[in-house]
Amino acid sequence: MAKLHVLTSDGTETILNGDVDTSVLEIMQDAGNSDLMALCGGCCSCATCHVYVDEQWLSAVGAVSEDEGDLLDSSDHKKNNSRLACQVKMTDALDGLRVMIAPED
Template sequence: MPKVIYIEANGAQYDVDVAVGQNLMEAATENMIDGIIGECGGVCSCATCHLYVDPAWVSKMPPVDDMEESMLDMANDPQDNSRLGCQIEMTEELDGLIVRLPVSQF
């Protein structure tokens, strides 16, 4: 099963097995990673699963669609590598993906 490495703002790191087809928000909340809230349940109507994709992985990400981009505008401290975890579906090709979590989702 592919893995994702979640790194919280305080440096705590979690290596999580993520099933192919599962999104990064679901995997984080199922594994009780505090930095991801997922308030809307993954329907791209909030920004509480905001994360930063490690620069080495940005080019491997699916493109950001218009809805995700508008939600990212509401995220706390958005950056060029910001994404919503609910919009990134795990694939075998993303095995080893590193994502960092913001200091706060609000």
């Protein structure tokens, strides 16, 4: 199990427990968090699971794939710490990861 901190734009923080090898999106959905539309169901084809990774965790979450990067480029709210929640898999090293939900496009 690994802890995932989820912040909404109004500053509300929720701490979730998720299994390693589970995506950030799946952990949020399993907890009943519906703040992300995730229209494609985690297939990396919609960009509606956009989150910002806390800067201190950026290197730990790894690199953005080409497909993920292309989708993020389509967002008006893209930042250097943007990721798609369906493409970030929890690991033991990510225990305590903090993400903020990005505004909808």
